[in-house]
Each structure stands twice: as structure tokens, then as C-alpha cells.
Amino acid sequence: MHTGKCLVAWIIVSLCYIGLGGALKDLKEGKIAEPLCSNCNKIQRKCTVSHSGLFCKNKTDKEKILFSHSLAEKLYNLDECVPHKYNVTGPILDWCCLWSPKLGCQQLAGIYYQNQSRWRDTCEICLHSCICDEDTNGVVKCSPTAGCLAALGILGILLSRSYLWS
Numbered sequence: 001m002h003t004g005k006c007l008v009a010w011i012i013v014s015l016c017y018i019g020l021g022g023a024l025k026d027l028k029e030g031k032i033a034e035p036l037c038s039n040c041n042k043i044q045r046k047c048t049v050s051h052s053g054l055f056c057k058n059k060t061d062k063e064k065i066l067f068s069h070s071l072a073e074k075l076y077n078l079d080e081c082v083p084h085k086y087n088v089t090g091p092i093l094d095w096c097c098l099w100s101p102k103l104g105c106q107q108l109a110g111i112y113y114q115n116q117s118r119w120r121d122t123c124e125i126c127l128h129s130c131i132c133d134e135d136t137n138g139v140v141k142c143s144p145t146a147g148c149l150a151a152l153g154i155l156g157i158l159l160s161r162s163y164l165w166s
Contacts, residue, residue: 034076049132
């Protein structure tokens with residue numbers, strides 16, 4: 001009975017090892033698809049950003065984009081759409097939006113998302129995710145902090161006037 005379980009375990013481990021070896025071989029030969037940058041030039045005038053960030057539709061994809069503390073070797077060459085502070089550590093399946101003051105609002109297309117015919121021209125979906133300083137009409141967005149400060153300023157002026165009149 002023990003021998004049967006050991007044999008099954010050995011077969012499973014062997015198949016996994018062979019499978020990983022095959023995957024590594026494919027990776028070296030460039031057969032495995034990798035995430036690619038979409039062409040987001042047309043949306044840059046609609047979205048200026050002052051902070052960096054990211055949004056991924058798929059939670060698993062987001063877990064593969066890590067904050068990079070150093071200039072370590074990167075798995076993929078995605079400098080045109082991934083800010084230097086992030087490192088893509090594995091294949092992305094769907095899509096992610098990344099933004100920074102230097103790069104603007106960018107889209108990273110995963111291996112399944114690339115199966116769509118016009119995947120290179122779908123950056124518009126990132127306008128909803130990127131934290132733009134302006135809306136799509138070019139009007140500067142007011143942050144909640146700025147709105148609170150403005151309200152406090154107006155309240156202060158009104159209170160000082162009522163104090164002076166009494």
C-alpha cells in the first residue's frame with residue numbers, strides 16, 4: 001500500500017519537474033507570451049498626473065506588480081509603461097493601469113487581454129483608473145483636501161466678519 005502511494009507521488013513530482021523544465025525551456029526560447037505596453041499616447045493630453053499608482057482589474061495580476069526598493073534586474077522590459085518604482089514579477093493575465101508624473105497614464109496588457117483584436121488601442125479604460133489631475137475636458141480636479149481647506153477658509157472669513165460686526 002505504501003509502495004503504491006510512493007509511486008503515485010513520484011510520478012506526480014516527476015511530471016511537475018518535467019513540466020517546469022519544459023516551461024523554462026519555452027521561456028528561454030521566447031515562446032511564452034509576456035505582458036506588453038499598450039499605445040497610450042492619445043490619452044496623455046486627457047490625463048496629467050502628479051503621483052504614481054496602479055490599478056489592476058484582476059487581483060492576482062496586482063499581486064505580481066510589486067514596489068521595487070532598488071534597481072534590481074527586471075523580468076520584463078516594460079520601461080515605457082511601468083514606472084521605475086514598480087517591478088512586474090510574473091505574467092499578467094488581464095490588464096493593469098499604471099501612472100506616474102514621468103509616464104502619465106499607461107496600460108499594461110496581459111497575455112489573455114492581448115487576444116482582443118484592438119488591445120493596443122484600449123487605453124481609454126485607464127482614464128477611469130488613473131488618478132488624473134484633470135478630467136477628460138482638461139478641467140483641473142479639486143481634491144477632497146483642497147475642498148475642505150477652501151471651506152474652512154470661507155468659514156474663517158465669515159466668522160471673522162461676524163466677530164468684527166458684533
